[in-house]
Amino acid sequence: MKSLKIYLILLGLTISQLVHAEPKSPNWPKIYADKLFQLTEIMVTDVASPPVAARIYAYATLASYLTIQEQGVKFKHLSLLGGTYLAQNSWSTPNASLKSPEFAAIIAMLQVGEAIMPSGYLLKERQEEWISEALKAKIISKKELQVHLEYGTEIAKSVMEIAKKDGYLQLSTLTRYTPSQGEGFWYPTPPAYIAAVEPEWKTIKPFFIEDLAAYKPTPMAPFNLTEGSSFHTQLMEVYTVTQELTEEQKLIANFWDCNPFMVDFSGHMAIGIKKISPGGHWMGITGIAAEKQQLSFAETAYVHALVGLTLHDAFISCWQAKYETNRIRPETVINQKMDQRWRPLLQTPPFPEYTSGHSVISRASAIVLTGYFGDNFEFIDSSETYFGLPERPFKSFLLASEEAAISRLYGGIHFRDAIDEGVKQGEKIGKMIWERTK
Incomplete structure (x- = not known):
C-alpha cells in the first residue's frame, strides 16, 4: 500500500509538470521555409524566369527581415544588408510593439508575394491558413491579430514601393530584342x-553592385x-x-x-x-x-x-x-x-x-x-x-x-x-x- 501511495504521488507530480510545462517553441526555420515555398509554388505556376524569380525572392525575404528588424531585433542593421539601393529609399515604420513579430514577418512576406506575382492572389488563402495556424498554436491571440496584420501589411507596402523604383516596370517600354545575325x-x-528571356535585365537596379x-x-x-x-x-x-x-x-x-x-x-x-x-x-x-x-x-x-x-x-x-x-x-x-x-x-x-x-x-x-x-x-x-x-x-x-x-x-x-x-x-x-x- 505504501508503494502504491508513493507511485500515485510521483504520477501526480509528473502530470502537474506536464500541465504546467512551457509550450514547445515553434520550429521557426521550418515554418519560414514552408511559407517561402508557397511563393515558389506560385512562381512555378507562373513560369517565372530565373532572374524574375530571384527578384521575387529578394523583395519577399527582405520584407520578412525588415519586419523583424524594425521590431528591435539587434542582429544586423539594414544599412549592411541593403547596400546603396536600399539606403537611397526610406519608409515610415509602423509604431507598434508586437507579441509575435515572427507572425507579422511571414504575413509581410506572403503579401509581397501576392503583390509582386501575376498569380499572387493565390496567396490570399495561404495567409488565411497562416492566421489559423498561428491562432491554434497560440503564437498570437484573436485580440492581438489585427495589429499584427496591419504591421505586416505596412511593411509589405513599403517594400513594394521600393520595388517599383528598380526598373522592372519599365522593361516593357524598352526596344524589343532581335537576335544578332551571323555565325556564332x-x-x-x-x-x-x-524567344529570348529578359534581354534588358541589366537595367534592373542591383542591391549591392554599384558598377x-x-x-x-x-x-x-x-x-x-x-x-x-x-x-x-x-x-x-x-x-x-x-x-x-x-x-x-x-x-x-x-x-x-x-x-x-x-x-x-x-x-x-x-x-x-x-x-x-x-x-x-x-x-x-x-x-x-x-x-x-x-x-x-x-x-x-x-x-x-x-x-x-x-x-x-x-x-x-x-x-x-x-x-x-x-x-x-x-x-x-x-x-x-x-x-x-x-x-x-x-x-x-x-x-x-x-x-x-x-x-x-x-x-x-x-x-x-x-x-x-x-x-x-x-x-x-x-x-x-x-x-x-x-x-x-x-x-x-x-x-x-x-x-x-x-x-x-x-x-x-x-x-x-x-x-x-x-x-x-x-x-x-x-x-x-x-x-x-x-
Whole structure:
C-alpha cells in the first residue's frame, strides 16, 4: 500500500509538470521555409524566369527581415544588408510593439508575394491558413491579430514601393530584342524555340553592385570552328562528354536542371514541365541549413534575405554578360555544323550561353552561405524532392556549387569557359557582398 501511495504521488507530480510545462517553441526555420515555398509554388505556376524569380525572392525575404528588424531585433542593421539601393529609399515604420513579430514577418512576406506575382492572389488563402495556424498554436491571440496584420501589411507596402523604383516596370517600354545575325550568335533553340528571356535585365537596379562593369567576366573564346581553336576544342568536349555520360553524371545534370521553361510534346500539344528555378534551389538549401542549425527566426529571416539579394544581383550581372556576348548554344552549332540528330541531355534554356547562370548564382550563394555557416557545412539537399528527384548529400556549399556548375556541361547546354568564368564571376560577387555584410 505504501508503494502504491508513493507511485500515485510521483504520477501526480509528473502530470502537474506536464500541465504546467512551457509550450514547445515553434520550429521557426521550418515554418519560414514552408511559407517561402508557397511563393515558389506560385512562381512555378507562373513560369517565372530565373532572374524574375530571384527578384521575387529578394523583395519577399527582405520584407520578412525588415519586419523583424524594425521590431528591435539587434542582429544586423539594414544599412549592411541593403547596400546603396536600399539606403537611397526610406519608409515610415509602423509604431507598434508586437507579441509575435515572427507572425507579422511571414504575413509581410506572403503579401509581397501576392503583390509582386501575376498569380499572387493565390496567396490570399495561404495567409488565411497562416492566421489559423498561428491562432491554434497560440503564437498570437484573436485580440492581438489585427495589429499584427496591419504591421505586416505596412511593411509589405513599403517594400513594394521600393520595388517599383528598380526598373522592372519599365522593361516593357524598352526596344524589343532581335537576335544578332551571323555565325556564332544565339538563336532560339528546340523544341519550343522560345524567344529570348529578359534581354534588358541589366537595367534592373542591383542591391549591392554599384558598377556592373567591375563584375564582367573575361572575354569568351571567339567563335572559330578551326580544329585546335579554343572554341572548337570546347565544342568537341560538349559533343563527346554528352555521349559518354555515366549514370551519376546524368543524375547530377537532372538534379541541377532547374529549367522553368522545359516543354514536352505529345503530338501537336506542348506540355510545360514544372521545375524550380535555380534561385529557388538555393533558397531551398538556405532553408535546409537554417533548420539544421536551428537558427532563431531573426537569423533565419536575415540569411534568407541575404541569399535572396545575392541571387538578385548575381542574375543582373550574369544577364548583362549573356546579352552583351549573345553567344550561340552548343545545340545550335552542333546541329548546324556536325550532327543534326544530336540533342543535349537537358533542354536548352531560352537565352544566350555566356556566362553560365548556374555557375554565377550558385557560386555567389555558396560564398555567402559559407561565410555565414562556415566551411565544410554538411547538408542533405532535398530541394528537388517535390519535383520527383532524390536527395543529394554535400560536404559543403562550395562543393554543391561546383557540382551545379559542371552539371551544365553534362547537360550539354554550356561550354567549358562559360562554366569556369561564371564561377569566377559569382565568386567575385559573393565575396564583395559577404565583405560588406559580415
